[in-house]
Amino acid sequence: MGRTAERLHGLDFLRALMMSLGLILHAAQIYLTMPIVDYYWDDARSPLMDALLIFINTFRMPVFFLLSGFFAALLIERRGLAATFKNRYQRIAVPFLVFLPLLALAMTPLRVVGRHVMEKGHLGFDWSLLHSSHETWNNTHNLWFLYYLILHLATLWLLYTAWQRVSRYRRLRIANLFRSRSVYSSAAFLIVCFGLGILGSTEQAGRVSANLSLMPDLRVYLYFGLCFFLGWVLYDRIQDLKELARRWKRDMVIATILLTIALASFAMQGDVVNPSYMSMHIALSLASGFSIGFYMLSFVGLFSAKFQSLNPWVRYFSDSSYWIYLFHSIPVVGIALLLHDWLVPAEIKFMIVCLGATISCLVSYQLVVRNGAIGQLLNGQKYSSVPWRS
Secondary structure (H helix, E strand, O other), X not given: OOOOOOOOHHHHHHHHHHHHHHHHHHXXXXXXXXXXXXXXXXXXXXXXXXXXXXXXXXXXXXXXXXXXXXXXXXXXXXXXXXXXXXXXXXXXXXXXXXXXXXXXXXXXXXXXXXXXXXXXXXXXXXXXXXXXXXHOOOOOHHHHHHHHHHHHXXXXXXXXXXXXXOOHHHHXXXXXXXXXXXXXXXXXXXXXXXXXXXXXXXXXXXXXXXXXXXXXXXXXXXXXXXXXXXXXXXXXXXXXXXXXXHHHHHHHHHHHHHXXXXXXXXXXXXXXXXXXXXXXXXXXXXXXXXXXXXXXHHHHHHHXXXXXXXXXXXXXXXXXXXXXXXXXXXXXXXXXXXXXXXXXXHHHHHHHHHHHHHHHHHHHHHHHHOOOHHHHHHHOOOOOOOHHHO
């Protein structure tokens, strides 16, 4: 029997929310004032979109990878190594291989139309506007997180196999290094936060961002691998979930203060020629690393505290989240392009895009995915029940 036989509804919901926030994030990206351009950058822009993107990007993928490590450890304890990796292959690798070509077929033409609007001011299609391999074939689109999760799971297989060959005495000594204290004060938490800071220091922004290329980026792999590792350690100390649930408000405040310090340091660091650049960049990177660490723990604590029991609506949302993440980019970019010449504030366009994309995702999930072959692929089973009939 594993450490916990009950379903962790709060963490299921948290994982689903982190995936679904991709819709909000990518809608906001279209209306940034910062020049972060992917498929389309609208003329209506707002600093509120900048703030929203920075805030969500701080914790979203770190929390997701932490939960991936946590649930990988849970599955291995409950089902064993072989059954776990068969499950992960079916639920992660197969969807990646199936949906990446389909997503590319949909998103690449939308990128062409988006580029046409940005350069010529109206809807049109001119393939010659795309110039790099990233814009055509060398792109994992919003499935990059599945790509790196596959790499982390492959690494886990190798490490777990090698771990079994280490003497029992040495395994106990290493394990006790992370078990002797709570997750707050364990070596794992410090390793992860300092590691995130060190890796983040290689970027001007003090944090490592996604790389959508098919060629793996070592920094991205290590950055989110640290979060995956912390999730593994957290499952090994699953009793700490109660402590995290008690302290989530304090951790959220600490994380937000550290994020504020990081943003202030970024504003003051200037260019590399600035005499104070190095000190400000170190402050930025370390504050970012520890902010991410405390945000990860605070969200785990919050959802462990507030969502302990089964709620049919929450479960429905959790089941739909995988589809929402796979599909959302198509309606987000498509609706934004249809609104390109509407002269209203960016915030109004953003809300319309979010609402329209959410409706598109949920309707398509209910009608096409939930009780069909795609639902079987993504969720491991088909569902006929719905919360409004329960």
